[in-house]
Amino acid sequence: MDTYPVNQPMLVIMDPDTAREVANSNLKKHWNLKKFVEPLAGTENLLLLEGAVWKKWRNVFNPSFSPTQLMSQVPTIVDYVTQFVAILDERASKNELFRMEEEATKVTIDVIGKVVCDHEFKTLTTDNEFVQLLRSSLTWMPDSQSFDPFHRHHPLRPLFWKYYKYRMDNYIGKVLDERFTFQNASKENRKRQKTGIDLALEEYFKESGQTVDARTATMDSEFRRYAIDNLQSLLFAGHDTTASTICYCYHELGKHPAELQKLRRELDDVFGVGVDAGEQIKHDPYIINKCDYTSAVIKEILRMWAPASTVREGRKDYFIKDPVTEEMLPTDKMLVWIPAISIHRDARYWGEDAHIFRPERWLPENADELPSAEAYRPFERGPRNCIGQELANIELKILLAMTIREFDIRSAFDELDTLDTDGSLWAADQSFKKGVQKCFDDEMYQILLAAGKPRQGMPARVKRRRGLMHG
């Protein structure tokens, strides 16, 4: 696809086997990605680094996302989701129209903040400075569909981005420095569960050959830069994709009563009718593995509304074989894109109902119907796959288990205009409301704001179904 002069020519990969080859190749991430990531998380981070430096940092953070480490975080996740439930309950009792994406972002930020930084962002209960800066930075993201040259190359954009990044660096830098001072200062601390920030610091002590003693150790500025950018990339990548996915879960379930009923029935079977799922999950985190249909709903949503994908930079010496003509296609000066969402909706792999929400396709008894695993890549595949996929899955299951039986949730695009002055990032940029307002025959199509987010942040209404069982 040649979009010159708006963008570089693109080679769009729609064939799952070719996608596997590209994902496993050493083609670098495309420089275009930097435009989105740098304002939010700098350049020295897992999303953008390459080669040996990337490998080193991936190894540093991998243990924070191991199954055992994640399961140990489940009670914390339940506590945050309980606060999210309280917010929904308040919205319901006031019968308020609100943007679900804004509220979902709060819970996912609080979770990732705790999992990665062991820091309480308290976004669910207070106005957190870091999150406000992150959202302000997002308001400056160019609308990729805009042909207005002033909008695309706004002269003030780099200044604002620099300012927000500077303040976000200060915030995370402080969290890091506090941890650095605190690191291993006491025996009890050494025994604590280690989060991403501890592992990063451990790596530093190992590399710098310093003894772990808070009074004499110093942190060099290069390490500090890498640590801050990496923590920010985890905070950023770890919240908005998950927030977007839970919104689409609510949206599709709201449109599909039969599937919603099946989901509620499964949760009743696993947790008991009228029994609080949160307390049970806290007590036995592995109970969520019994929820096959819940898992199927999440997989189906990530198939239909995958919020992220990979873009790679072509190279002179790298050719891709056209699976039909067998022609060797050059990739030099091209953006090589694997649009997961398009592969996920391709009838050649998923059948005539590729655009239909049908969680049943993921149930164990229907495994034979599924196409090759390569045709499903919401978290990408190969060495640069998503480090946080298990965390996202656990979080999404807990969110569904603790909300879907408590509330009726529906998107409310018919009332969108009444949110024009709510001060959200969506209200700030009215250009999102212009132009065609349906894609895949759905008003809640994705808007590219770093990741694919639900249009207008999903205007929503919630109704309580029964008395709350949580705190």
Ligand code: HEM
């Ligand atoms: C539903 C939720 C999520 C989806 C759909 C998703 C999707 C993706 C995709 C498609 C990539 C590949 C990007 C590329 O090639 O440029 C990726 C990478 C990444 N994701 Fe996620 N992600 C999710 C949640 C998370 C969470 C919870 C974290 C928490 C830390 C996270 C952290 C990352 C990081 C750090 C990378 C870069 C990995 C590397 O290159 O080594 N993501 N994700």
